[in-house]
Structures are given as structure tokens and as C-alpha cells.
Amino acid sequence: MTRIVDVARQAGVSTATVSRVLNGKTVRPELATAVHAAVAELGYVPDRTARSLRRRSSDVVALVLPDVENPFFTAVARGVEDVAQQAGYSVVLCNTDDDPAKEARYLDVAEHENMAGVLIAAAPGAPPLGNLLARGRAVVALDRAVRDDVDQVTFDNAALGRRATRSLLDRGFRRIACVTGPRETSTAAQRAEGWRAALAEEGLDAPDELLIHANFRVDGGYAATAGLLDAAGAPDAVLATNNLVGVGALRALADRRVPLAGSADDRGTATGSAATGVGIVGDLPFATSRTDQVALLPLNPRGLGVTAAEMLLERLDGLDSPARHVVLDGTPAADAGRVPA
Amino acid sequence: MTRIVDVARQAGVSTATVSRVLNGKTVRPELATAVHAAVAELGYVPDRTARSLRRRSSDVVALVLPDVENPFFTAVARGVEDVAQQAGYSVVLCNTDDDPAKEARYLDVAEHENMAGVLIAAAPGAPPLGNLLARGRAVVALDRAVRDDVDQVTFDNAALGRRATRSLLDRGFRRIACVTGPRETSTAAQRAEGWRAALAEEGLDAPDELLIHANFRVDGGYAATAGLLDAAGAPDAVLATNNLVGVGALRALADRRVPLAGSADDRGTATGSAATGVGIVGDLPFATSRTDQVALLPLNPRGLGVTAAEMLLERLDGLDSPARHVVLDGTPAADAGRVPA
DNA sequence: CCGTTAGCAGTAATCGATTACACCACGGAC
DNA sequence: GTCCGTGGTGTAATCGATTACTGCTAACGG
CATH class of the missing domain: 3.40.50.2300 (Response regulator)
Incomplete structure (x- = not known):
């Protein structure tokens, strides 16, 4: 392997000078060109391990x-x-x-x-x-x-939860469940807070049985949504606070042949008695169905x-x-x- | 930061001995225990950069x-x-x-x-x-x-293409298109070969217009499928040779409100005149719809x-x-x- | 004309772990 | 008793790049 000493010898300079050229310190121009020539000729690339050590x-x-x-x-x-x-x-x-x-x-x-x-x-x-x-x-x-x-960069998760909930409210849904992630995960907790806040602004209650802490994956969303649908007092819409939970929710609906409600109006007219709305904080890059009935709030990861x-x-x-x-x-x-x- | 010399000093041995203990060479037992004790006490962890250099x-x-x-x-x-x-x-x-x-x-x-x-x-x-x-x-x-x-590990892609095609044939489809990846991608080419072979075994032709080389992503599958559906002589089923192309195909069908045909029999009975089958080499971990009508051939990545x-x-x-x-x-x-x- | 300073280049120390080599002690063989 | 081998340990070289330090040269001011 070519090392810095080889380049130095070839260019007729010291290793220090080669290093300086390669790291942009000031060096007499003719030496710099000699070094560059030597580097090109030998195909030299610095060993990053040695550099890291030093x-x-x-x-x-x-x-x-x-x-x-x-x-x-x-x-x-x-x-x-x-x-x-x-x-x-x-x-x-x-x-x-x-x-x-x-x-x-x-x-x-x-x-x-x-x-x-x-x-x-x-x-x-x-x-x-x-x-x-x-x-x-x-x-x-x-x-x-x-x-x-430390430096941190996050979304305004409470606002996201609120906006997604609001778009479900705007579509006429009133009994909106929230399926979110684990309590200890800040995004999950904050988005659920946003959901609670949006309901409160509308004068609506946010009962405990409509807030489910699942895991933040497909199976979590699936099980939680299935549970909500099967229980008494099922919601008319489900807010999924992340993308995978949203996938799980949609699949739970599809498996039960529960139609997707784009707005509360659909609930009466749809064939099934319990068409259900879905809102998602996030989007569905791998959706296999139309998603225009889903209230998506796409993020920018x-x-x-x-x-x-x-x-x-x-x-x-x-x-x-x-x-x-x-x-x-x-x-x-x-x-x-x-x-x- | 604690270095190997610190450990050596603490244990009353040389750096060589510390290194040997840590790398499992033979060392007098009492020295080994002394080293281990010193390592534990100082919380020493070797610097991987230095190790890499050497x-x-x-x-x-x-x-x-x-x-x-x-x-x-x-x-x-x-x-x-x-x-x-x-x-x-x-x-x-x-x-x-x-x-x-x-x-x-x-x-x-x-x-x-x-x-x-x-x-x-x-x-x-x-x-x-x-x-x-x-x-x-x-x-x-x-x-x-x-x-x-070099060592290689691959799937038997021709066989996969053949099996997926065969499962569409078994469901009664006859005019089966193949949407695959770029010609130069070996998996794409080989799976398409499998498709051609399966058709041939059945005495069926594999016309050029039914083999589409798209990219191996969702948009590729979407555009290719849309093109097939819109052209004259549309296929009765589409084989997608990877998962993302499959997603694109399903979404193209959904957007056009073309029903998904589980078998050729569905084509008559379905509401739309042109219900279409879909086969996928791969699976759909993020599907948002039922997939029991889709001929999936799950892989094990x-x-x-x-x-x-x-x-x-x-x-x-x-x-x-x-x-x-x-x-x-x-x-x-x-x-x-x-x-x- | 000399001293000072700035700019540039070379020498050698340095980063921290591994390991070739040298050395020592001990045991067995002759 | 001496010699040799073996197994264990320590010293110091080594990996390759960066950079502190030193020294040289040239320019400039007094």
C-alpha cells in the first residue's frame, strides 16, 4: 500500500508537507503541485485508521x-x-x-x-x-x-396530534380513539396529548378507554384497533399516531371488512353498519390501496x-x-x- | 481516557501481558486475574482505532x-x-x-x-x-x-419467477404480464426468465409487450401496470417480480378501481369488466388492504x-x-x- | 548593516494497541 | 554440572498520519 512517506519521497518533500497539502494548510505552490502529482501518480489515499488514531x-x-x-x-x-x-x-x-x-x-x-x-x-x-x-x-x-x-431536533408532536385529530373532527367524526405508542416514548405521549387537546377544544371528552398505548409497530396498531372495534362503544374514527400503527389499523379494518369512512356522513350510507374513519400522523409509502379516505398528515422524516x-x-x-x-x-x-x- | 499502560501499571505487569490477557493468549493465572481486576477497576475498554491500525x-x-x-x-x-x-x-x-x-x-x-x-x-x-x-x-x-x-448467496430467482407464475396459472389466468426490474439487474432478468419458462411449460406464448422492464420501485410498478391496463390487449394478471413493483401494481389497480381477481373466475363475476390478478415475488409487510386475493410468494430476506x-x-x-x-x-x-x- | 519577525518546511514525537524479539527461570537430559 | 528447550514476560518496534517544535530564509525597520 502506498503510504504518506512514499508520496513524500516521490515528491521530494517531507511527510509533514504532504500532510499539510492534503489538509489545506499553506504550502509553497510548487511543492503543492509536486505533492498532487505524486499523489495522482501513486494513487495515494490516506489511511483513515491512522488518521483517526492521531x-x-x-x-x-x-x-x-x-x-x-x-x-x-x-x-x-x-x-x-x-x-x-x-x-x-x-x-x-x-x-x-x-x-x-x-x-x-x-x-x-x-x-x-x-x-x-x-x-x-x-x-x-x-x-x-x-x-x-x-x-x-x-x-x-x-x-x-x-x-x-444536547442539540435536539424534533417535530412539534403535540401540534401534529392536534392537527390530525382536528382533520378528523372537520370530517364530522366525534368519537375518536387514539392508538399511540408506549407511554415512555415522547413522541407517542405528546401526540396523544395533542389528540386530547383537540378534543377538549371541541368540548369533547377524551375517555380513557379510547386511548390505547400499543407498541409503535404494525402488530400494535392492528391489535389495538381490533380491540376497539370489538368492544362495546366502538369509536367512529381511529387516530394512529404513527405510520406503522396506521397500517395496522387499516389492516384491522380490512380484515373485518369494516368500510373506511372518509367522513362521518359515510357511516350511515356505507354497507357495513360501522364504517370507521382513520387518521394517521405520517403517511403510507407502501400502501396497497387508495388512501384518499384516510386523513393523512404526512411528515418529512x-x-x-x-x-x-x-x-x-x-x-x-x-x-x-x-x-x-x-x-x-x-x-x-x-x-x-x-x-x- | 484509560489506556493499556494504565492497566499495566495498575496490575503491575507490562502492556504486552495486558494485551495477551485480553486476547486470550496464555499468561500466568495470577497475572491474568490481576489484569482483569485492573481492567474492571479502571473501566478500561481498548481503543478500537489503535487496534485497527496495528x-x-x-x-x-x-x-x-x-x-x-x-x-x-x-x-x-x-x-x-x-x-x-x-x-x-x-x-x-x-x-x-x-x-x-x-x-x-x-x-x-x-x-x-x-x-x-x-x-x-x-x-x-x-x-x-x-x-x-x-x-x-x-x-x-x-x-x-x-x-x-467471491462468495455469493442468492435466491434461485428463475425458480421463484416460475413458481409465482405457476401460481397465477393455477388460478386460471392465461394472459399474464411480467413487470420486472432493469435488464442489467440479475434478479430482475432471472425472475423474468422464470416467468417465460412457466408460460412455455404451459404451451403459452410470452409476447414482448407483456414483459416490462421498469425500475424496481413503487413508481416503476405503478407506471408499468397503468400502461398495461390502458393499452389494448390488457393482461388478465400481472406478475410483479419484487415487492415494491407489487405495491405499485396494486396501487395502480386501486386508483383505476380495477377489482383484484383472486382467480380467472372472478373476471366474469366482478363488477368491473376487467378484474385483474396480481402475483408478487415477495410479500407486503406494509399492506393496507387484505392480500388474500394476491398470489404472494414470500421471500426470506x-x-x-x-x-x-x-x-x-x-x-x-x-x-x-x-x-x-x-x-x-x-x-x-x-x-x-x-x-x- | 544587524536584529526581529513571519512564513514555510523538516524532524521527530505522538496517538494506543499489538507483537517480534530478547531474556529469564526452570526442568530434564546427558 | 552443564546444556538445551520451553513457557512466560518485558522491551521496544511497529502500524501510518498528524502536528509541536525547531530552524532556516527572506523581508523589513531602525
Whole structure:
């Protein structure tokens, strides 16, 4: 393998000068061109391991996610990756399954691999960021709030819950259930709060039996919705506070042949007696049916990833301001290349 | 940060001995216990960057994928990650968008980061693995065949195409279109071959206008299916050779309010004149509708990832056999935790 | 004309773990 | 008693890039 000394010899300069040329420090122009020529001729590429050891920081960032199979988070990953890659960083994807133990293990690896920074959508409970922060590593929390004093970028989840609920109210639904994620997951709790607030604004009650804390996956949404439909006093609409729960809800309806109600008016006219409305905080990139009856509130996870990655890069560039909290509206940029859903 | 010299001092031994204890070489028992005690007391964890530099290989493996937003590949990633993590390796996810240039860039990074190995589902065209192989790095190709002399694990794609087509034939369909991926993508081509073979076995023709090379994403399947439906001589069933194309096909039908035909018999009885069947090589983890009318041929991408990762680990363990080609049947292990679809 | 300073380049230390090599002690063989 | 082998340990070289430090040269002011 060609090393920096080979380049130095070839260019007739010292290794220090080669390093300086490659890292953009000032060097006499003719030496710089000699170095560039040598680099080109030998096909030299610096060994990133050695660089990391000396710099005490690698050019890898960790992206710690609760569920890589969730299209929401894969879109986040895309956004992060595009930005990071552009800046010459690689992204290691770490999947925690919302398990604090797996999360802790990954944070440990990030620390001891000397990764440049960490982006994390935290599992329930407080993520152990202490060591990383003590070492001065850049950390940005995304999607889910954390207690630590670090940069954070989240959606305004209460507002999202409220808006999605309101769009169901606007369609005439009155008895609206909320299927959300685990109590300890901040997004789940806040969106449910938004649901409660929207109902309250309308003078409606938010009874306990209409708020279900499921898991944030398809099976959670499916079981919760099935339970709601089968119980006495079924709701006339269901708000799913994330995309996968929404998929589960729709599938539960489909399996029971319960028609989808676009508005409360549909409930009388539909063939089934209990046509039900569905609202989703999120969208359905892999829907296999029309979704125009569903009250979707599309988010922009890619933008979340982009913003978080940019904030991390700023820190890696040496920004030393106090921790910033960015709250995104959640409104998606117009994403190209999507099939009209 | 605690370094190996700190441990050595604390334990009253040399750094060499500490290293040996930590790497399982023979050392006098009482020294070993002293080292372990010191490690525990100081909370020492080896710096992986330094280790990588010296060993000339890190404990990171690259997983190069064409599309991380495709649930098929995220499932592959899960499988890889579970195995790799278990063995103490981290996985860097690299998304190529089927773009050979992005792919080449990632392979370059993998080389210069001294990554232990590379798992790759190659973009169209021959991936530039030469440098990695020359350096003796472990490489395993998965899902898509490559020309290089490396370990490979794929499905029997022709058989999959044939089986999926046959299940449509069994349901009585006769004019079966095939919507597949780009010509240069081996899986797309081979599954289409299987389609052609199944038709031939039945004495049926496979006319050119019924074979569409789209992209392997939702919009590709959508546009291709829409085109087939709108053209004269529309098919009575559509075979989608991957999951996303299947999603696109179903959505195209739904948008046109074309009923889904479970068998050729449905075509007469259904309300619309042109109820159409759909077969998919793959499954629909995020379907929002019933899928019992769809001829699904579920695959086991997670198993693919697990197998590929295990093969890579064997190589990393020093296995030095000639390149192995594993062809998986594609039949999924019974995956738990899925909603009945 | 000399001293000071700035700018640039080279030498060598450095990052932290691994490991080649040297060395020592001990046991057995002759 | 000496020699050799073996098994365990320590010292120091090593991986390859970065950078603190030093020194040289040239420009400029007094």
C-alpha cells in the first residue's frame, strides 16, 4: 500500500508537507503541485485508521435508531446519509429495537471507536450519553426528546396530534380513539396529548378507554384497533399516531371488512353498519390501496435527518454554542418521485 | 481516557501481558486475574482505532445496498446486523441507489477504512471489487450475482419467477404480464426468465409487450401496470417480480378501481369488466388492504442476510476455501410477530 | 548593516494497541 | 554440572498520519 512517506519521497518533500497539502494548510505552490502529482501518480489515499488514531476522532458517525424496518426511520437515515456522505463522513446504522441495553452497547461502541458523532432517536428511558459528552463528542438527539443537554431536533408532536385529530373532527367524526405508542416514548405521549387537546377544544371528552398505548409497530396498531372495534362503544374514527400503527389499523379494518369512512356522513350510507374513519400522523409509502379516505398528515422524516445531520456537522466543525432545540413543523418538502398516493 | 499502560501499571505487569490477557493468549493465572481486576477497576475498554491500525483491519463491515428504503433490504440488513453484532462487528450501511458511482465511492471508503469485510448487493454493472480482493479483504455478494470470484448467496430467482407464475396459472389466468426490474439487474432478468419458462411449460406464448422492464420501485410498478391496463390487449394478471413493483401494481389497480381477481373466475363475476390478478415475488409487510386475493410468494430476506453474514464471518475467521455459491430456496422461515396479512 | 519577525518546511514525537524479539527461570537430559 | 528447550514476560518496534517544535530564509525597520 502506498503510504504518506512514499508520496513524500516521490515528491521530494517531507511527510509533514504532504500532510499539510492534503489538509489545506499553506504550502509553497510548487511543492503543492509536486505533492498532487505524486499523489495522482501513486494513487495515494490516506489511511483513515491512522488518521483517526492521531486525530483522536474518526470520520464515522453513528445513527442510532429504534427500528430500521420502519420506513419513517429509513427515510431519516436517507437524509442523514446524504448530508454526511457529502461531507465525507460515513454513517453506521445501529438498530436498538427500542431496547435500552442494545442502545447502551451501541453507544459504547461509538465511544470506543472514536466516532466523530452520534445521532440518536432514543429508546425509552434516558440514553447513557454521559461518557460521550464527557469526551466532548458531538451528539444530536432526533425525533425523540432526551433530558441531556444536547442539540435536539424534533417535530412539534403535540401540534401534529392536534392537527390530525382536528382533520378528523372537520370530517364530522366525534368519537375518536387514539392508538399511540408506549407511554415512555415522547413522541407517542405528546401526540396523544395533542389528540386530547383537540378534543377538549371541541368540548369533547377524551375517555380513557379510547386511548390505547400499543407498541409503535404494525402488530400494535392492528391489535389495538381490533380491540376497539370489538368492544362495546366502538369509536367512529381511529387516530394512529404513527405510520406503522396506521397500517395496522387499516389492516384491522380490512380484515373485518369494516368500510373506511372518509367522513362521518359515510357511516350511515356505507354497507357495513360501522364504517370507521382513520387518521394517521405520517403517511403510507407502501400502501396497497387508495388512501384518499384516510386523513393523512404526512411528515418529512428525510428533512428531520437532514437537519439533524447538518447540526451535527456544525458541531464537528467546532461550533461551540449552547445546546440548540430545533422544532420542525413537520410539513414535508414536496418530495419528488413519489407515486400519488 | 484509560489506556493499556494504565492497566499495566495498575496490575503491575507490562502492556504486552495486558494485551495477551485480553486476547486470550496464555499468561500466568495470577497475572491474568490481576489484569482483569485492573481492567474492571479502571473501566478500561481498548481503543478500537489503535487496534485497527496495528492489526491492519477494523471490526467494521460494510453492507452495500441498492435501496435502504426497500423493506426487503432493510430485512436483509436486520439479518446481517444481528449476526455481525453478535460476533462483535459493527455494520456500516451504504446506500447506492443502484448508482455505480456511489457504489464505487463506498467500496473505496471500505478499503481505506480498513474495514474487515464487505457485503454487497451490487448495482448494475460490475462492482469494482478488485482492490479489496487484492488486499485480501473478505467480500460476500448477496441477492445479486457478480462476476468476481467471491462468495455469493442468492435466491434461485428463475425458480421463484416460475413458481409465482405457476401460481397465477393455477388460478386460471392465461394472459399474464411480467413487470420486472432493469435488464442489467440479475434478479430482475432471472425472475423474468422464470416467468417465460412457466408460460412455455404451459404451451403459452410470452409476447414482448407483456414483459416490462421498469425500475424496481413503487413508481416503476405503478407506471408499468397503468400502461398495461390502458393499452389494448390488457393482461388478465400481472406478475410483479419484487415487492415494491407489487405495491405499485396494486396501487395502480386501486386508483383505476380495477377489482383484484383472486382467480380467472372472478373476471366474469366482478363488477368491473376487467378484474385483474396480481402475483408478487415477495410479500407486503406494509399492506393496507387484505392480500388474500394476491398470489404472494414470500421471500426470506432476513435469512439471506444471516447466511451472507455468517459466510463473511467464516472468511474473517480465516477460512480459505475457494469461493462458495449458496443458492437459497427463498422459502421463509416462519417469522414471528407479523400480523396475519 | 544587524536584529526581529513571519512564513514555510523538516524532524521527530505522538496517538494506543499489538507483537517480534530478547531474556529469564526452570526442568530434564546427558 | 552443564546444556538445551520451553513457557512466560518485558522491551521496544511497529502500524501510518498528524502536528509541536525547531530552524532556516527572506523581508523589513531602525
